[in-house]
C-alpha cells in the first residue's frame with residue numbers, strides 16, 4: 001500500500017516473481033515534498049528496473065558547505081566538495097516515482113488508484129477499505145510514508161520525538177548543478193538547497209520536539225534565500241512534511257513486521273537522521289520485504305534483515321548526530337573542508353551514500369587536519385562527544 005519508492009520497489013520484485021500484487025495509491029502523478037537527492041547506491045539498486053537517466057533529474061557536480069553566522073553566509077566560511085559522476089542526482093520525485101511505478105505495472109502489478117481509508121488484519125488476511133469498496137489480501141506491505149495508516153492500525157504511530165519536521169520552499173524557475181548545505185546552530189542542523197530540473201528544493205529540518213514551529217523554520221529559510229540571493233526572481237511554493245528521525249534505541253528496536261503485515265520505507269522509520277537519506281532505505285526495505293514474502297510467504301526473515309542492514313547503521317547515525325551538529329565540530333569540519341582533500345573525499349562519500357557511520361569518525365580523525373584540530377579542541381575544552 002503506497003506507491004512511493006518502497007511500495008513500487010516491493011511490487012516490482014513481487015510481480016516479477018509471479019506474485020499477484022495490487023498497489024493502492026491515488027496520488028500519482030504527484031511531486032513529493034523531498035530534496036529529491038538520489039544517491040549512487042540508490043541508483044545502483046534500481047538500475048535493474050528503471051533507466052534513471054531517462055527521468056527528469058539534475059546530475060550534481062559539487063556540494064557547497066556553508067557555515068552560517070548571524071547575518072547570513074560569507075564566502076570565507078564556505079567550502080566546495082567535488083562529487084564523482086553518478087554520486088548524486090537530484091530527481092523530480094514526480095518523474096522518479098512514476099518510473100518506479102510504471103516498472104512495477106510493466107512487471108504485472110495492478111494499480112488501484114484509491115486511497116485506503118481503513119484496514120483490519122485478521123488471522124486469514126487483510127481487509128482494506130477504499131472509496132471503491134472493500135478489498136481482501138493475504139498480506140499488506142505498509143509503504144504509505146511517514147503518516148502510515150498501516151502503521152497506525154497494526155502498531156504504534158510514530159511518537160512526536162520520533163519525527164522531524166522538514167519545511168521550506170520549491171523555488172520555481174531557478175536551478176543549478178550544485179547542492180548547498182548551510183549549517184545552522186539553532187536548531188542544530190542545516191538548510192539545504194537541492195537543484196531539481198526547473199526548481200530548487202530548499203528546506204530546513206528540526207526535531208518535532210525542538211520547540212520551533214513550522215512557520216518559524218520556514219521564515220528562517222525565506223530569510224536565508226533572501227540573504228544569499230540563491231533564487232533570484234523565483235516563485236516560492238511552500239511545503240512542510242514529517243520525516244521519521246529515530247533515536248539510537250528506536251533504531252535498534254524497529255517495528256517492521258507481524259502476522260500478515262510488513263512496514264517499509266518511511267512507514268518503518270528508515271531515514272538517516274543526519275543526511276535525511278530515505279529513498280535508498282525505502283527502495284532497499286521494499287525489496288527486502290518482497291524477498292522475504294517470496295521466500296516463505298510470510299515476513300519471517302524481514303525483521304532481522306532490516307535490523308542488520310538498516311537498523312544498526314541508522315542507530316550509529318543517531319548516536320553520531322548530536323556531536324556532528326555541535327558548533328565546535330562544525331567549526332573544525334568547515335576549516336578541514338577548506339584545507340583538506342582527504343576530508344572533502346570523506347564528505348563526498350557520505351553524500352553519495354558510500355560512507356558508513358561505523359568508521360566515519362575514525363576516517364575523519366585519521367585525516368591530518370581534523371585529527372589535529374580535534375586534538376587541539378579536546379585538549380582545551382571538555383571533550384565534545386562525536
Ligand SMILES: Cc1cc2nc3c(=O)[nH]c(=O)nc-3n(C[C@H](O)[C@H](O)[C@H](O)COP(=O)(O)OP(=O)(O)OC[C@H]3O[C@@H](n4cnc5c(N)ncnc54)[C@H](O)[C@@H]3O)c2cc1C
Nearest residue numbers: 002004005006027034035036037116145166265266278279
Ligand atoms: C523535505 C524532505 C526532504 C527530503 N530529502 C531527501 C533527499 O534528498 N534524499 C532522500 O533520499 N530522502 C529525502 N527525504 C526522505 C524521502 O522523501 C523519504 O524517505 C521517501 O520518500 C520514503 O519513501 P516511501 O516510499 O517510504 O514513502 P513516500 O515516498 O512518502 O510514499 C508513500 C506513498 O504512499 C501513499 N499513501 C499514503 N497514505 C496512503 C493511503 N492511506 N492509501 C494509499 N496510499 C497512501 C502516498 O500518496 C505516497 O505516494 C526527504 C524528505 C522530506 C520530507
